[in-house]
Structure formats: C-alpha cells, structure tokens
Amino acid sequence: MVRSIRNRQKCVPRRGITTNSPIDGNKIKQNKIEQNQKKKTDVDQNQNVRLSHEDIAAWPKAELHSHLDGALRLGTMIDLARKQGKMDLLPADNVPDLGIELKKIDDAKDLAEFLAWFRYTIPLMQSTEALERVAYEMAIDYAADNVRYLEVRYGPVLHTEEGLSLPAVNNAVLDGLARAESETGIRTALIVCGLRDRYVSASLRQAELAVDFQHQGVVGFDLAGAEAGNPPKEHKSAFYHARNHLLNLTVHAGESWGPDSIHQALFYLGAQRIGHGITLGQDPELLRYVVDRQIPLEICPTSNVQTHVVESFETHPIKSLVDAGVAVTVNTDNMLFSRTNVTEELFRVHTRCGITAEQLREIALNGFRFAFQPYRDKQSLLRRAIADFPLPGSDLTPVC
Numbered sequence: 001m002v003r004s005i006r007n008r009q010k011c012v013p014r015r016g017i018t019t020n021s022p023i024d025g026n027k028i029k030q031n032k033i034e035q036n037q038k039k040k041t042d043v044d045q046n047q048n049v050r051l052s053h054e055d056i057a058a059w060p061k062a063e064l065h066s067h068l069d070g071a072l073r074l075g076t077m078i079d080l081a082r083k084q085g086k087m088d089l090l091p092a093d094n095v096p097d098l099g100i101e102l103k104k105i106d107d108a109k110d111l112a113e114f115l116a117w118f119r120y121t122i123p124l125m126q127s128t129e130a131l132e133r134v135a136y137e138m139a140i141d142y143a144a145d146n147v148r149y150l151e152v153r154y155g156p157v158l159h160t161e162e163g164l165s166l167p168a169v170n171n172a173v174l175d176g177l178a179r180a181e182s183e184t185g186i187r188t189a190l191i192v193c194g195l196r197d198r199y200v201s202a203s204l205r206q207a208e209l210a211v212d213f214q215h216q217g218v219v220g221f222d223l224a225g226a227e228a229g230n231p232p233k234e235h236k237s238a239f240y241h242a243r244n245h246l247l248n249l250t251v252h253a254g255e256s257w258g259p260d261s262i263h264q265a266l267f268y269l270g271a272q273r274i275g276h277g278i279t280l281g282q283d284p285e286l287l288r289y290v291v292d293r294q295i296p297l298e299i300c301p302t303s304n305v306q307t308h309v310v311e312s313f314e315t316h317p318i319k320s321l322v323d324a325g326v327a328v329t330v331n332t333d334n335m336l337f338s339r340t341n342v343t344e345e346l347f348r349v350h351t352r353c354g355i356t357a358e359q360l361r362e363i364a365l366n367g368f369r370f371a372f373q374p375y376r377d378k379q380s381l382l383r384r385a386i387a388d389f390p391l392p393g394s395d396l397t398p399v400c
C-alpha cells in the first residue's frame with residue numbers, strides 16, 4: 001500500500017479548486033475568498049475539520065458489507081409482490097405505508113428479532129427475474145452514492161424455496177450486478193454466506209457453490225445469521241473447503257456475542273476480515289493481535305444501534321477501536337432496513353461517534369485497501385480513489 005508523499009502532494013485542495021485551472025486573476029481571487037469562507041465554516045474551535053454530508057457524498061467510496069436481501073427499494077417490494085401475487089406477505093400495499101411499517105424494525109429488541117424482518121424480502125426474491133432486478137438496482141443505488149467498489153453478500157439457499165437451483169440463483173444475481181457495472185462503471189463482487197443458524201451441511205453446500213463460482217464473480221465466503229448460541233467453529237468444515245480452494249473469508253462475529261466469537265472466526269475459520277467485531281475491545285490481547293496484523297473490521301454503525309448491540313451512536317466503540325489502531329471500514333449492512341447509504345454511515349460516525357475528518361478519510365479508503373480483490377487490482381482502485389480524494393493525507397495515513 002504505497003501512499004507516499006507524492007500522493008499527498010497530488011491531493012487537490014477542497015471545494016473544487018483545481019491546480020490545473022486556466023490562469024484567471026478574478027477566478028483565483030474568488031476561489032481564495034470561497035476557500036477562506038469554507039475554512040471558517042468547516043473548522044471548529046479546536047481546529048478540527050467538520051465535514052458536511054455534501055462533502056462526504058462527493059468522496060469516492062467502497063462498500064464491503066451489504067446484504068442483497070436487505071437492500072431492496074420500497075417501490076420494488078410493492079411491484080414484485082403485486083406481480084407475484086404476494087401482496088398478503090407485506091404489511092402495507094403502498095410505498096409510504098410500507099416505509100412506515102418497516103421503521104418498526106427500530107423496535108426489534110435484539111439481532112434475532114431484527115433478522116426476522118427479512119420475511120418481507122426473501123419471499124419476493126425466489127425467481128431469477130426478481131434476483132437480477134434487486135441486484136441491479138442495489139448496485140445502481142450504490143453508484144449514485146459515489147461508491148466505486150461494492151461487495152454484495154447473500155445466502156443463495158434462501159432463494160431456492162420455489163424450486164430455483166443454487167447455480168441459477170447465483171447466476172441471476174451476477175447478471176444483475178454485471179448490468180449495473182456496464183451502465184455505471186461501478187465495480188462489484190459477490191460474497192456467498194453460510195448461515196450459522198442452519199445445518200452445517202447447508203453451510204458446506206454454500207461453500208461449494210462459492211468455490212464453483214470463484215472465477216465468475218464470487219470473491220469470498222461468509223458466515224451470517226443469528227450469532228448468539230451459534231458458534232462459528234461449528235462451521236469449520238465449510239470454511240476449510242473455501243480456504244482450501246483459496247477463497248477470501250469474512251465472518252460475522254463479535255456483533256451480538258463477545259470476543260470469543262471473533263477468536264473462533266479467526267482461528268477456527270481463518271477469517272481475513274471480521275463482520276462487525278465491535279466487542280473486540282473487551283479482550284485487550286485479541287485487540288492487540290488484530291491491530292498488529294491489521295485485520296479489518298466491517299463495522300455497520302446504524303445496524304448496531306438498531307439491533308441494540310450498542311445503546312447509541314454516541315456510545316458506539318468505533319472511536320476507541322480506530323484510536324487503538326484497528327483497520328476499520330464503515331458499511332451499511334442493510335440499506336432498506338437501516339434507511340441509509342455509505343455517505344450517511346460515514347456522516348453519522350463523524351458527527352455522532354467522534355471520528356475526525358482525518359480518521360474518516362482513512363476509514364473511507366480502507367474500503368479499497370481491504371477489498372477482496374487481486375493485489376494489483378486493489379492497488380489500482382486505491383490509487384484512483386486517493387488521486388480523486390479531496391482531503392490530503394496526514395500523519396494517520398498508513399505508510400506501508
């Protein structure tokens with residue numbers, strides 16, 4: 001990861017003042033006035049840069065943790081239900097009322113209750129047409145948020161209830177992502193999830209599917225589902241199969257269960273990234289291990305508040321983890337249920353969790369640094385993101 005002085009010098013000043021503009025005295029003068037005004041409004045009493053939502057929206061971004069079945073548009077849910085004769089499955093028959101009903105997810109008392117809300121999306125995603133459409137629209141929505149690299153994850157077995165084969169399911173999702181790539185230029189990749197609250201044999205079958213598709217768009221394998229009472233190590237045979245075939249691995253761990261779950265994900269399953277991992281700080285020795293090896297966490301702040309694994313944004317441990325040197329990425333988890341996007345998540349941790357502008361820059365770029373992509377491709381994505389990034393590097397910028 002070469003982020004050298006050269007890169008820092010290349011960074012353009014904030015707010016659209018480019019270094020290659022034609023020489024124009026009035027324009028330069030006006031730009032200086034605007035820049036000074038911006039400094040006044042964007043720097044607080046402690047000289048900390050305060051970013052606006054608009055600032056972050058313009059950043060090049062990556063998403064590493066987003067569930068396909070948690071990213072549907074409200075209008076698409078209504079449309080699919082109507083076309084499939086499944087309106088009785090939904091709690092409302094129009095977009096505004098459905099939006100109101102889905103907000104009740106905020107009252108879910110824990111992760112397990114939160115996951116139950118997928119009963120409104122998964123039954124609508126049982127045909128290749130629906131899967132292709134949902135994947136396509138999801139990637140389009142990310143591209144509109146200036147997300148340049150998107151990793152989508154899902155459990156294919158959940159979409160075989162009406163007779164689709166696992167390969168047909170996976171091909172439909174890949175087709176949708178490819179269509180969005182060709183229209184927008186966003187780069188996408190797919191992660192297949194084993195499900196920890198299902199039989200181990202089902203996880204192994206998902207791992208086999210992931211391996212079958214590893215050179216056709218699938219880049220990794222994950223373990224998702226209700227965490228408490230379903231230890232990661234039970235699924236080690238599935239992860240051994242994926243790892244033995246050189247797939248990348250991430251595991252939901254340390255979300256609604258303590259650091260022991262993270263420990264198992266790392267040492268029984270061989271996880272290279274940890275989904276959430278927000279209980280890591282409870283085990284200082286494990287925290288040091290994760291920092292020393294720069295094992296990234298895929299933190300999803302709004303989701304963590306909704307599932308009540310943290311009380312609020314203000315008490316979320318993300319700031320202490322970043323300060324401790326953990327390689328943190330910020331992600332959405334479920335755009336639909338959390339009513340969010342990557343910009344919104346970054347804005348929330350900046351304004352409510354105490355993450356500084358400098359730290360937020362590195363968090364955003366970590367999405368590229370820790371992508372499940374070949375080394376040279378990842379370097380290319382990262383270089384382009386840094387070159388286009390409006391904030392310069394700082395002492396917090398990694399040096400290797």
Ligand SMILES: [Zn+2]
Pocket residue numbers: 065067224252275333
């Ligand atoms: Zn997740």
